[in-house]
Amino acid sequence: MDAVKVWTPYCGAAPAPAELLARWNLDPVLLAALVAATLAGGFALRPYPARRRAFLAAMALLAVLFISPFCALTSALFSARVVHHVLLTACAAPLLAAAIGTDRHRLPGGLAAWTALHGLIFWLWHAPPAYAWALSSDAAYWLMQASLLASAAGLWTALRTAPALAGVGALLATMVQMGVLGALITFSGRALYAPHLLGPQDWGYSPLEDQQLAGLIMWAPGAAIYLAAALVLLGLWLRDESARPQPG
Known part of the structure; x- marks a missing residue:
């Protein structure tokens, strides 16, 4: 039954290659929300140029993910959906965390809790039943996107105030x-x-080939972003340790 069901997720029915470039998402509610958030955040962060740039970069990336034809592509290809989720959680989320800054109170729960929560949410939404629900209901779709982004932003924000090795x-x-x-x-x-x-x-893929490509994207470049961030953080910690005055 699933093989013949026509799925119509939030971004619309799966496009063929020839129609992709015409598939912009012009949902007025989404456009109004993004414009309002961009204007409000940009105004509030005027005294903090670096944080303001990070926020505007995050909003620009969100516009690409949810307004451009890439949104429609995620309806066709699971591999595109995985790229979407990686960009949302490993690129947009740290930009939002940078916009929040380190002069705010620490998030409740601590780094370990946010790490576990984000991992749980990430696995939950990639379970086939939950994923199918998200692509059959607009409310479920936005719950998926909001929970992935919020939990990832919480993780990246907690990272900014945690000890380096943690x-x-x-x-x-x-x-x-x-x-x-x-x-x-x-x-x-x-x-x-x-x-x-x-x-x-x-698009020239079998469903299994598309799924295998999605898994490889998550397994290699997706995971590599976190490895690269860990190496950068470790390098900064080693630099600070080497610059610290030695006793005696």
Whole structure:
């Protein structure tokens, strides 16, 4: 039954390649929300140029993810959806965390809690039943996007005030959980995601090939972002330790 169901997620039905460039998402509610948030945040952060730039970059990335034809592409290809989620959680979220700054109170729960919460939410929404629900209901779709972004922003914000080595551990833990999930998706022997049983065929992929590509994206470049961040944080910690005056 799932193989013949026509899925119509928030971004619209799966497009064929020839129609992709015309598939801009001009939802007036979304446009109004993004414009209002951009204007309000840009105004509030005027005294903080670096934070303001980070916020505006995050809003620009969100516009690409949810307004441009890339939004429609995620209806066709699960691999595009994974890229979407990686950009949302590993690029937009740290930009928002940078915009928040370090002069605010620490988030409740601590770094370990945010790391666990984000990992749990990330796995939950990539479980086939939850994912199918998100692509069959606009409310569920936005719950998926909001929970992924909020939990990731919480993780990246907690990282900014945590001890360096704890931050390295959290980033490596996130890298591992994303890599394991990507590996499980890659090596599954069957197509798991009903909303993408038909769309990939217009793009020259079988559903299983599209799923394998999605798993590889999550496993390698997706997880690599967290590894790179961990190495940068570790390098900064080693630099600070070497510059610290030695006793005696």
